[in-house]
Structure formats: structure tokens, C-alpha cells
Amino acid sequence: MPSITYIYIAFAVLIIGLILSAILINRKQSINVLPPI
Secondary structure, three states, rough: HHHHHOOOOOHHHHHHHHHHHHHHHHHHHHHHHHHOO
């Protein structure tokens, strides 16, 4: 049943993308929050 494996791979890729985007957003927010030197 390759269709189920493809669905699981698609979900894994989506979850990894969401995690990476959240990390990038957190980094941008932390950089913006830090006061300029």
C-alpha cells in the first residue's frame, strides 16, 4: 500500500516545515526584541 506511505511522508514534510518556520519566526522576533547596540 504505497499510497499510505506517501501520505505519511507528506504529513512528515508538512510538520517539519511548520517546525522550521516556527523556529525562524522565533529567531526573527528575538532579534527584533533585542535592543540595538
